[in-house]
Amino acid sequence: MKDVAFGQYYPADSFVHRLDPRLKILFLIAYIVAIFVASNFYGLALCAAVLILAVALSRLPVGKVFRAVRGALILVIFTAVINLLFHSGKTVYWSCGILCISKEGILFSAYLVIRLVLLVICSSLLTYTTTPVALTDGIESLLTPLKWIRFPVHALALIMSIALRMIPTLMEETERIKNAQKARGANFESGNPLRRVKAFIPILVPLLLSAFRRADELGDAMEARCYGGKKRVKYKKLRFSWRDLLAAILAAALIAGVVLLRVYLGEIV
């Protein structure tokens, strides 16, 4: 339960950790665009080089980075196998009905796998290096234009941050209730599937009740502190620094490089 990689912040003090969250989100988008613009292995190599630099600058343990990939491993393997077997090409090594393995197929699946892995690593880099609070602040700030069409940006950001904040609390609560029922002899590990699902009722009912209770209490606490006033100011103001400028230049260079490589070297197959 405790090793959920999703959205897990890894505390450290590094160049990447200190970047402005708004820019980090934009960089992620820019990077994803770059991956999709890259049409050949040179472009991907450039993307990979930039990502390796970013990971090095973030001081994340390499194991953490690979753990993120492990989560998407099934998807990666599935994509690779499907494309390997169904992509037709000129140089065929083996074929059986509609299935065939060709040189082009191998290259194309390698291309897709590299893309996917880069995607997973760069998005996990964002959640590893940005606290959930900073992330929602950044999203709120980036969505500001939507306020013009009366979209409740602030409420959305608040819902997101409360949801993120409650994930560990609810997991802890689940663990506690599970332990309490285990102490009363509940068995969650054996029996047929139907029995196993039924065994979760003693966890789900108290968990739901406590979630509602918490929501009520939080609502009351917020109201007691006059939440809902029109004007709100931020406790932590986001500011750009020289790091952000440096990173922005790097991102622009990456996009330019990938576009140039696409124009001059063309597609892979």
Add this chain to the structure above:
Amino acid sequence: MRIVVEHLSYTYQPRTPFAVKALDDVTLTIEEGEFFGVIGHTGSGKSTFVQHLNGLIRLPSSLKRQKKIKPKKGCLPPPPPVLKVGDFDLGDKKTDFRALRKSVGMVFQYPEYQLFAETVKEDVAFGLKNFSEGKPDPRQTEEAVREALSIVGLDYDEIADKSPFDLSGGQKRRVAIAGVIVTRPEVLVLDEPAAGLDPLGKREIMQLLHRIHGSWCKTIVIVSHDMDEIAENCTRAAVFSEGKLVCVLPPSELFRDAGRLTDLGLDIPLTAKLVLALRERGVEIDCNFRTEDFVAAVLARKGGAS
């Protein structure tokens, strides 16, 4: 059942930046028939300690342990942890943990939040059903539930068919306790059983524990913040601080050295405070810090002086 703990350590989220050492080389023994107190500041490891007692937190198997800790040059490898409850060896993977949990009942903090069934009857019978081999006899089950409810001071005929969520806070807690003691565990572990109750509710819970101690459950282990509770009830108490065991003493000796407890951020019972206040005024009172004993000691002294 005798509980033997040697060199017990536990770390939450090991090998991450969040790693917290919750228990550090704890060694103690709890004899059968004791009313054993566990006290300590928040985060001192006392809850982690009691969760070991019925196998909710397991000892790492010996093989894993050898891999994890590389002995440094020049110093001996740490002694292996031992955790035994009666005949159950909790370090052994083959131990029947269900049988263990039947003999070691565990009442968590705010146990009323674990109620889930549609009726009080069903909720109390939950543990009974889980621990019985095959289908339990409905007559016997009803009898056991009736008995458990009556010992916690509730009337079976009145509340058995009610929803547990319609009861008052104190009633809910007693139903939850009934749901644990219904299987007649030999050892009953309670984590802050009186937390959040009013003074009357607290007293009722403590009276209930005295009713079941010795007869229904032989040994009682209680985690508490309330030093009055410890002074009044316990045969001995263990003091935890930052995962380490500071001492294990009977209350009569423990509260004599008030400075040690206050240094750890802990309170002392009212009687001990009074003894200190009287000592400042030149009156020496010798008692075991129970209210009754304290009053008797004060009266005896007054009688002698006049």
